[in-house]
Amino acid sequence: MARAKVENKYKAILDAAISVFAAHGFWDTPTSLISKTAGVADGTLFNYFKTKDDLINEVYLEIKKELGERTLDGLAAKDSIREKMRHVWNTYVDWGVENPDKFTVMHQIGSSYTLDEKVKAAAETGYLEIQRIASESIAKGEIRDYPTDYLGAMIDMQAVMTVQFIRQNRAQATKYRDIGFEILWNGVTR
Amino acid sequence: MARAKVENKYKAILDAAISVFAAHGFWDTPTSLISKTAGVADGTLFNYFKTKDDLINEVYLEIKKELGERTLDGLAAKDSIREKMRHVWNTYVDWGVENPDKFTVMHQIGSSYTLDEKVKAAAETGYLEIQRIASESIAKGEIRDYPTDYLGAMIDMQAVMTVQFIRQNRAQATKYRDIGFEILWNGVTR
Amino acid sequence: MARAKVENKYKAILDAAISVFAAHGFWDTPTSLISKTAGVADGTLFNYFKTKDDLINEVYLEIKKELGERTLDGLAAKDSIREKMRHVWNTYVDWGVENPDKFTVMHQIGSSYTLDEKVKAAAETGYLEIQRIASESIAKGEIRDYPTDYLGAMIDMQAVMTVQFIRQNRAQATKYRDIGFEILWNGVTR
Amino acid sequence: MARAKVENKYKAILDAAISVFAAHGFWDTPTSLISKTAGVADGTLFNYFKTKDDLINEVYLEIKKELGERTLDGLAAKDSIREKMRHVWNTYVDWGVENPDKFTVMHQIGSSYTLDEKVKAAAETGYLEIQRIASESIAKGEIRDYPTDYLGAMIDMQAVMTVQFIRQNRAQATKYRDIGFEILWNGVTR
DNA sequence: CATGAATGAGGATTCATTCAT
DNA sequence: GATGAATGAATCCTCATTCAT
CATH class of the missing domain: 1.10.10.60 (Homeodomain-like)
Incomplete structure (x- = not known):
């Protein structure tokens, strides 16, 4: 108790x-x-x-962890790389729309704060599986041969942007989500 | 004095x-x-x-203005939409690589600070021509029919990311710049 | 702690x-x-x-309250209006002589500072009884029919002056105090 | 020129x-x-x-001088002590009502600022004649035997107060002016 | 004399952090 | 562990005054 x-x-x-x-x-x-x-x-x-900086780091980590877990959930069940990517994309965007505060704070900290190296590393762990899947697909020739961290960052940024647009226009949520994915998919496959 | x-x-x-x-x-x-x-x-x-806030706003505006002018310079001379887009993309990325401080500060302020509405509006003006070109191309069916502000934001984010990667790996500058454009172009055309 | x-x-x-x-x-x-x-x-x-202004207001109020209580103390026991007025006058002047700092600060703030309306109102409350007595006496024809707030302000100013004189000449304290009262009393009665 | x-x-x-x-x-x-x-x-x-303090002193002196001159003007022509006093009182109060800024500033500085001794002395000079008249009257037994500086200060304070009341209630100007004088006169004569 | 940009000491206020209870 | 009063360094901003032009 x-x-x-x-x-x-x-x-x-x-x-x-x-x-x-x-x-x-x-x-x-x-x-x-x-x-x-x-x-x-x-x-x-x-x-x-211990300090305010500690708290900021912890906040970031916590959010990242939650999002990572959510993204992974159900991912293995998807068969094709397209479906997997679609799954990741949808969960990411949906989560961002449903959790505006967490989403905002995560990117605010990510872009304007110097995180502890340890936290930065820990924050990545949830996303290794996704990187692995990407590498695999590149090897199979399903998607273009770009560095996987570059691809990861790209999805991230694209999602940020998409969520921001949806938030200003909830009615168009699905439309923007689909456009975002389309661009991404077209961009990375041939 | x-x-x-x-x-x-x-x-x-x-x-x-x-x-x-x-x-x-x-x-x-x-x-x-x-x-x-x-x-x-x-x-x-x-x-x-007058205040520190004033200074922050002014810093942002100044940087945006410089970048806007630079991007526009030589744009009209390009013929096809592909060349135009390539021009915008290259100047943006090159400028970001050459001016790391300005680049960093611009995005830091842009993403973590509530700018004056007036400044926000003024900052847009330099980019209207680009939006116009995009609209035109959409009308002509050269690029997909996505909202132009969405497209603008996408280029922006993609560039941020690309510049960050190049900065960590100057040797690969051209490679990353080309990959970025390729993804963009493939994403946006059919 | x-x-x-x-x-x-x-x-x-x-x-x-x-x-x-x-x-x-x-x-x-x-x-x-x-x-x-x-x-x-x-x-x-x-x-x-909360702020320096707050402190100033509080200082004023505190002093006023103390003086108000002191003035009221023993007032009811006095019978005639003359005795009552004498009581008020004496306590006021004596308090001013004994508490030079409070006296100075009270009038400094009162005359050169824009007090909060709330504080101004609160500061008055301690003096309502005196105003009531004055009204009563006017009704009975004991003192001339002047506005009571005017009478109140007059006593105040007269006291300020008297205290200042006494402070420069402690030996003459009683004399000045008596003169002050005499003038007041003669001025106000017929 | x-x-x-x-x-x-x-x-x-x-x-x-x-x-x-x-x-x-x-x-x-x-x-x-x-x-x-x-x-x-x-x-x-x-x-x-030379300094802001200099300016403040000068402002005070200038106002005092103007008021002094105004008060003296026509004073000699008055015969009785009552008429003289009435004249002084009226000019003072009228001037205060007509020149609210000067009046306010004069008392603000007078009560909350440590003036240069020289300025203080110079400011008095305009009022010596009035003091002289008072002394004379005391000698003749026309007014009570109070210290003349005490009497002077009293008139001053009474005037401040009266002007303040009139300013809040212009319609009653004459009434308050008369009451003020009455109290004063009754207070100092027998 | 007039100007007004430059100066920097001074002042109100905030806030992360500590620590006695 | 929980509390919240106490702390004082740090910060933004003001303003009397100077002085080169």
Whole structure:
């Protein structure tokens, strides 16, 4: 029970951070606002995260992990490379649309913050399987022979953009999602 | 010292800001570091930019303007849509590689800072011609019928990524630049 | 240090403010001087008062409250209007002589600072009883029919002046106090 | 002509200072606002007044001088002490009502600023004649034997208060002016 | 004399972090 | 572990004053 309470607080702080980071940007969000939002005392935050930088890194990692797991889920069941890629793409985009705060914060941190090397590495792990699949397909000649990390980054960016467009125009969600995939697919196959 | 080197100082501060923003991120760069780097007194910065926010906006606008002009230069001389697109792509990527600080800062601000609406609008103006060309080509059936702002954003993101890769691997500059264009072109045409 | 000497610190800051305000004027007293005088850290002041303006308002209110209570104390026991007025006058003047800093600061703020409307209103409350007594006496024809707020302001100003004179000449304290009252009484009755 | 221009600027700065001091208080009026209001360059102000403190002292002195002269004007023609006092009172109050800015600034500076001793002394000179008349009357037994500086200060304060009331209620100007005098007269005579 | 850009000390306020309870 | 008052370094910005033109 005591343990549960602790876990709750850790989670509460993380969630609060995501929510206020999304609203104000991590760099001008006071830790006190995070603790207030989480319903804990100012000092408590520092029992769970040594520094604010620690918290930022942790937030990033947590989001990445969630997204990674979600993306992998059901991936193995897909047969063709096209279906696999479609699966990855759809989960990514859908998750971004459903979790606007996490999505925003993930990219905000990713593009404007110098993450710990360890965290950066850990964040990648969830995506190794996808890289592996890509390599395999390249070997089979199914997709063009581009560096797999370049391909990974490309999917990422394309998704960011697509989600942003959908958010401004929810009605067109499916349309934008399909366009995005089409471009991607056409771009990488021959 | 009345009439002095006014224009110089404005420029000096702007350049200093770009350089230190690139190194530390705009949100934790003290204005005092900017003025020191620019070789002016702390207070002087505020003679040229009312607030730090003003400076950030101005930095963004200035960079966008430079890039816009550069991209347009020579564009009209190109005949086919493919050549035009190639021209835009190459100048963008080359500029990004040659101006790493400006490139970094532009995207850092663009993705993590809420710009003034006026600045946002002004920043677009340099890119209207490109949008116009895209529309024209879509009408002619040369490229697929995707929203032009979506296409614009895509080129932007693809370029960001490409520049980042090239910077980590200067030797492969041309290769990455070509791959990027190929993906783009294949993605957008049929 | 959680629960610590909270009340003490609030009081310490308030007292320090009064003391340094009296010496330098509230408008060119740095908050840092106040905190130093109070024996707390610079930042601590802002835990108790949101802004310097807040502190100024609070200082004013606190002084007014103290004076108001002091004036009321024993007032009801006096029978005639003359005795009541004499009581008010004496306490006011005596308090001013005994508390030169509070007296100075109260009038400095009162005459050169735009107080919060709320504070202004709150500051009045302690003096309503006096106004009531004045009204009553006017009704009974004991004192002339002048607006009561005008009468109130008059007593105030007369007291300020009297206290200033006494402070420059402590030996004549009683004499000035009596003269002041005499003028007042003669001015207001027929 | 050159001379005239200079005089104009001196006057312009002084007037500008009075106007903005009245609006914001002298202690948070930047000298740059004064020069802008006066229509001169920032630096020009310091050609006429060595420091801001100098300017404040000068402003005070100028106002006092004007009021002193105005009060004296026509005073000698009055016969009785009552008429003389009435004259002084009326001119003072009327001037205060007609010149709200000067009036405000004069008392703001007088009550919240440490004036140069020289200026303080110079400011008194215009009022010596009034003090002399008071002494004379006391000697003749026409008014009570109170210290003349005390009497002077009293008139001053009473006037401040009266003017403030009139300003909030212009319609009652004459009424308040008369009440004020009545109280004063009753207070000082027997 | 007039100008106004340049200066930099000073000042209010914020906020990550600590630590006694 | 939880708390939240205390801290003080750090930061943005202001403004009186100077001085080269």
